[in-house]
Amino acid sequence: MNHMLFFGFGFSARTLAHKLDRSAWTISGTSRDDEGVAAIEAQGFRGLRFDELTEIPADVTHIVSSVPPGEAGDLLVQKFGAALSRRARDFQWVAYLSTTGVYGDHGGAVVDETTPLTPNTERGARRVAAEAAWQEIAGLPLHIFRLAGIYGPGRNALESVKDGSAKRVIKAGQIFSRIHVEDIAGILDASMANPRPGAVYNTADDEPCPPQDVITFAAELLGVTPPPEIPFEQATLSPMAKSFYADSKRVSNELVKHELGYKFKYPDYRTGLRALLRQPAGPDAKPFPE
Numbered sequence: 001m002n003h004m005l006f007f008g009f010g011f012s013a014r015t016l017a018h019k020l021d022r023s024a025w026t027i028s029g030t031s032r033d034d035e036g037v038a039a040i041e042a043q044g045f046r047g048l049r050f051d052e053l054t055e056i057p058a059d060v061t062h063i064v065s066s067v068p069p070g071e072a073g074d075l076l077v078q079k080f081g082a083a084l085s086r087r088a089r090d091f092q093w094v095a096y097l098s099t100t101g102v103y104g105d106h107g108g109a110v111v112d113e114t115t116p117l118t119p120n121t122e123r124g125a126r127r128v129a130a131e132a133a134w135q136e137i138a139g140l141p142l143h144i145f146r147l148a149g150i151y152g153p154g155r156n157a158l159e160s161v162k163d164g165s166a167k168r169v170i171k172a173g174q175i176f177s178r179i180h181v182e183d184i185a186g187i188l189d190a191s192m193a194n195p196r197p198g199a200v201y202n203t204a205d206d207e208p209c210p211p212q213d214v215i216t217f218a219a220e221l222l223g224v225t226p227p228p229e230i231p232f233e234q235a236t237l238s239p240m241a242k243s244f245y246a247d248s249k250r251v252s253n254e255l256v257k258h259e260l261g262y263k264f265k266y267p268d269y270r271t272g273l274r275a276l277l278r279q280p281a282g283p284d285a286k287p288f289p290e
């Protein structure tokens with residue numbers, strides 16, 4: 001039986017975990033506190049305290065890390081880098097979930113996996129360093145996935161319009177890419193079926209667009225008036241939200257479609273939001289202990 005170990009059991013990891021056939025997989029996930037471990041176990045998976053884990057379980061065959069790097073670098077590489085290298089041949093497939101923020105700003109132009117990494121935010125720079133740290137682990141069957149903005153059940157423009165937190169911030173030329181969480185899980189699954197150690201994949205849907213377009217469409221679906229447009233210079237945004245506007249680019253997904261043969265379930269935000277309108281918000285509508 002295969003054993004998937006998720007370091008970090010966030011939105012994307014949970015979605016893939018629920019997609020796997022439990023009759024063929026042992027599935028474990030880590031958390032930094034007891035509440036998170038209990039939440040993992042409540043979903044029928046094996047929960048592990050990250051800070052109490054001294055070795056990677058001997059039967060692990062697949063690994064997904066979605067742990068964000070800190071100021072000092074990638075915590076998982078620092079803690080388990082030697083073990084990962086020593087046991088590299090034991091693993092069939094290893095995934096590191098990164099971000100398209102590694103590309104930096106391209107003024108709305110198209111980026112693909114060959115585009116030089118020129119991050120212009122601290123978070124992007126940390127991800128570039130984390131990718132490099134993972135790539136330096138000798139012999140590891142590593143696959144890097146650069147994720148665009150993630151949405152899905154309970155975390156989407158419909159919810160923000162309904163709760164009044166949505167903003168239509170206007171910044172000339174601003175283009176974002178995004179992806180439904182179910183398509184992230186689908187791409188990871190397709191990669192496991194067709195592994196290529198050393199591969200890097202952009203993980204974004206077919207339609208990059210200005211962020212205000214998504215909010216407008218969500219309001220239309222809900223039959224409400226969209227929030228007013230706010231010039232970027234006048235918008236009150238958190239440092240995190242503001243940093244997203246530092247990059248404008250169109251993320252190409254041609255490689256996952258051509259190499260992995262992946263067909264998107266939600267190729268654009270309209271398809272995704274229409275489907276979300278018809279389904280329950282699910283467990284991610286409420287904060288989940290990470």
